Amino acid sequence: MxxxxxxxxxxxxxxxxxxxxxxxxxxxxxxxxxxxxxxxSNNRVLPANIAADGGLRAALAGTxxxxxxxxxxxxxxxxxxxxxxxxxxxxxxxxxxAPPRAIVAGGDFALDFVLRHRAGLFPxxxxxxxxxxxxxxxxxxxLPADAVGVPLEFDFxxxxxxxxxxxxxxxxxxxxxxxSEQDRGWEARLRREVPLVASRVTVEYLAGLPTTTVLKRVxxxxxxxxxxxxxxxEDGEGRRTAPRDSVAAIAAASTAxxxxxxxxxxxxxxxxxxxxxxxxxxxxxxxxxxxxxxGNAPASLRLPEIVRSALRVDWxxxxxxxxxxxxxxxxxxxxxxxxxLWQAYxxxxxxAVASILLxxxxxxTLVFERxxxxxxxxxxxxxxxxxxxASRLAVAGELTASIAHEINQPLGAILTNADAADMxxxxxxxxxxxxxxxxxxxxxxxxxxxxxxxxxxxLLAKQEVERQPFDVNDAVNNxxxxxxxxxxxxxVTLDVRPAASGLSMVGDTIQIQQVLIxxxxxxxxxxxxxxxxxxxxxxxxxxxxxxxxxxxRDRGPGIPTEHMPQLFDSFFSTKPHGMGIGxxxxxxxxxxxxxxxxxxxxxxxxxxxxxxxxxxxxxNHSVRTKR
Amino acid sequence: MSARPLVHVVDxxxxxxxALLRLLDAAGFEARGYASTGDxxxxxxxxxxxxxxxxxxxxxxxxxxxxxxxxxxxxxxxIIFLTGHADVASSVRAMKAGAVDFxxxxxxxxxxxxAIQSALARDTLRRAAHDADQGLCARFAALSPRERQxxxxxVAGKLNKQIAAELGIGERTVKAQxxxxxxxxxxxxxxxxxxxxxxxxxxxxxNTRPPVA
Numbered sequence: 106m107x108x109x110x111x112x113x114x115x116x117x118x119x120x121x122x123x124x125x126x127x128x129x130x131x132x133x134x135x136x137x138x139x140x141x142x143x144x145x146s147n148n149r150v151l152p153a154n155i156a157a158d159g160g161l162r163a164a165l166a167g168t169x170x171x172x173x174x175x176x177x178x179x180x181x182x183x184x185x186x187x188x189x190x191x192x193x194x195x196x197x198x199x200x201x202x203a204p205p206r207a208i209v210a211g212g213d214f215a216l217d218f219v220l221r222h223r224a225g226l227f228p229x230x231x232x233x234x235x236x237x238x239x240x241x242x243x244x245x246x247x248l249p250a251d252a253v254g255v256p257l258e259f260d261f262x263x264x265x266x267x268x269x270x271x272x273x274x275x276x277x278x279x280x281x282x283x284x285s286e287q288d289r290g291w292e293a294r295l296r297r298e299v300p301l302v303a304s305r306v307t308v309e310y311l312a313g314l315p316t317t318t319v320l321k322r323v324x325x326x327x328x329x330x331x332x333x334x335x336x337x338x339e340d341g342e343g344r345r346t347a348p349r350d351s352v353a354a355i356a357a358a359s360t361a362x363x364x365x366x367x368x369x370x371x372x373x374x375x376x377x378x379x380x381x382x383x384x385x386x387x388x389x390x391x392x393x394x395x396x397x398x399x400g401n402a403p404a405s406l407r408l409p410e411i412v413r414s415a416l417r418v419d420w421x422x423x424x425x426x427x428x429x430x431x432x433x434x435x436x437x438x439x440x441x442x443x444x445x446l447w448q449a450y451x452x453x454x455x456x457a458v459a460s461i462l463l464x465x466x467x468x469x470t471l472v473f474e475r476x477x478x479x480x481x482x483x484x485x486x487x488x489x490x491x492x493x494x495a496s497r498l499a500v501a502g503e504l505t506a507s508i509a510h511e512i513n514q515p516l517g518a519i520l521t522n523a524d525a526a527d528m529x530x531x532x533x534x535x536x537x538x539x540x541x542x543x544x545x546x547x548x549x550x551x552x553x554x555x556x557x558x559x560x561x562x563x564l565l566a567k568q569e570v571e572r573q574p575f576d577v578n579d580a581v582n583n584x585x586x587x588x589x590x591x592x593x594x595x596x597v598t599l600d601v602r603p604a605a606s607g608l609s610m611v612g613d614t615i616q617i618q619q620v621l622i623x624x625x626x627x628x629x630x631x632x633x634x635x636x637x638x639x640x641x642x643x644x645x646x647x648x649x650x651x652x653x654x655x656x657x658r659d660r661g662p663g664i665p666t667e668h669m670p671q672l673f674d675s676f677f678s679t680k681p682h683g684m685g686i687g688x689x690x691x692x693x694x695x696x697x698x699x700x701x702x703x704x705x706x707x708x709x710x711x712x713x714x715x716x717x718x719x720x721x722x723x724x725n726h727s728v729r730t731k732r
Numbered sequence: 733m734s735a736r737p738l739v740h741v742v743d744x745x746x747x748x749x750x751a752l753l754r755l756l757d758a759a760g761f762e763a764r765g766y767a768s769t770g771d772x773x774x775x776x777x778x779x780x781x782x783x784x785x786x787x788x789x790x791x792x793x794x795x796x797x798x799x800x801x802x803x804x805x806x807x808x809x810x811i812i813f814l815t816g817h818a819d820v821a822s823s824v825r826a827m828k829a830g831a832v833d834f835x836x837x838x839x840x841x842x843x844x845x846x847a848i849q850s851a852l853a854r855d856t857l858r859r860a861a862h863d864a865d866q867g868l869c870a871r872f873a874a875l876s877p878r879e880r881q882x883x884x885x886x887v888a889g890k891l892n893k894q895i896a897a898e899l900g901i902g903e904r905t906v907k908a909q910x911x912x913x914x915x916x917x918x919x920x921x922x923x924x925x926x927x928x929x930x931x932x933x934x935x936x937x938x939n940t941r942p943p944v945a
Binding site: 515539550 | 745747750755757758759838839841
């Protein structure tokens, strides 16, 4: 064949291939996907939303041409006509090329939004509502014919009834709700429903209050109370949170059993509740979309009345509150039943409550500005050690000035050394030995500074309560080295007298150190206005019969007799800005280790705080109580 | 008397003190370090131009207390304060009590060296002025009683004739005394005598004892 022929043939072949590709390929790629827009009221990481999303996608797994896209309104952080207009425009333009064939509205707020802006969005797409409550649906004017769904009902009444059945001796029911619009909706519903199921008990509503107030209230309850809460999105001070986090905090602080009506709350400290599964809710919505895509008209669908709910219960909590196992219905879902290393005394440790949010705000100076992230962790975890941890932060806050100084000193030396080295080098003289010495000093000072940070980290680290053997002398010495800069700053002498030989005990060394830090700081406050020779604080460790004895003695004005009985009570404080939790947490910790703590007015005035702990640190083997 | 100026550094943080001494040495100053107020006072150095770099927070008496103590003893070394925490009240007190400067740690090299220069200049001037005063007082003490009387009269503005009448001596004697005392005091006019008289008055008012170190 001639080259010309070849060339013509190749071009023709290319042209045909290109044409074929252009004509056929897009069609193959497009293959008619049907988009489903799922619009959630809140944010992406709400556990309920994640679960619902899973269920919905599972239901649509058998419909391969369905493509699910999730968007989030992030209520209550963002709201208002301007925001809604922006979102509407964004959605409309985003999906302009491929409008959704169905819109799923997740939650009351999302449904309202979709109905309100329907004309501006995709008026032809049927709307499926998901996790929208019965009461909210009732409050809307007639739904359009192509808006369908299975309503959600948190089973408030069912949960409360079950709780009261399990606690026949309860005298009081506390109902906690929040301040956002949605919270108020729940509050209104509860106020209607609760009297019908809780006539036997006194009902107390804590509605729209600051979190700190709520926590303070629940910590002083007793076994004759029961707490119910759906959680809240916003508290009385405008602090925004997720319901799960608020429930976790309440459960951590409460000395009475807590019940909550959502599956995502199981395992964070509530006993249980009747709840619909969000996965089930999502699945239900997915099935409706599937039916619609199969060509059925919305009005023709036969839908269940409400999403089924089941009783879900945390086995550990059943044990904790001594609930009669026989009273658990056969169809209840029991979780966390596998044996865990459950520490029986954990509840006792959390007996005292701190204003967590208030205390986190205390920490905000030089060094801590770099560690702000660590402070933010406080609000999220919902672990029981939160409270002891918050108390440690307060202590660290008091030490801030001396900590900053301890770090600034080596930094100053490093800078001056660097300046000196710079000048030496510029002078051109051969002073290698000097330069090497300078570098060695810089290295040493750097380590000095990082050592301070390391000690601080150890104090602030959030830890599960541990039971390990440790040396009491080491603990006392560590406390002394932590507090010595502060003592210097306040011109107080710290006189530490460890035991003659190593003294080992079993327990949580960080907690014991926390107690000692508290006592020593109190002692420093006590001698704040005293003359120089009396500004001595003595910390001694001795081995007593079958126990370890630690005492913190100061020569301040002493403790007035009338304050003695309340000294270790929660919120009792003689300081103008005192929270009054230091000593109560101290007592809780010491007693959790099977010991006792008491105060005396020492010889020649001043005060002595005494701690006696058995070496085994065991809660059952307590030292004789003297009150 | 004053050889090379000496910078005294008082700070209980050994690491920083060493670093500061190094820096001063590299900058061409002679420097000595002390770990505490007591250490400094015990080794109170000889009569020498210098200045003091002092940490506000020290074990035992604080930097500010040392400043007050030195003033009471008539030690006039200029003081530069270093502090690890900005404390407005302390810095105001220190400056009011005559400190040259009040610097925050970590110390800026140029700020420190500049302050030291000022301080040393201040001390040099003060010593020179004091030496001058001393010299004058010595020369004045060398006057005889009669010469002193004549001096007072001249300074009061009297003419030779009036002085002679006042003191009951001859005019020629007055002239001779006048020449003598001018020679002794190193003055060459009545106006200058007046200035010297003022200087003497200042010196005795200050009652400055010799600067120690």
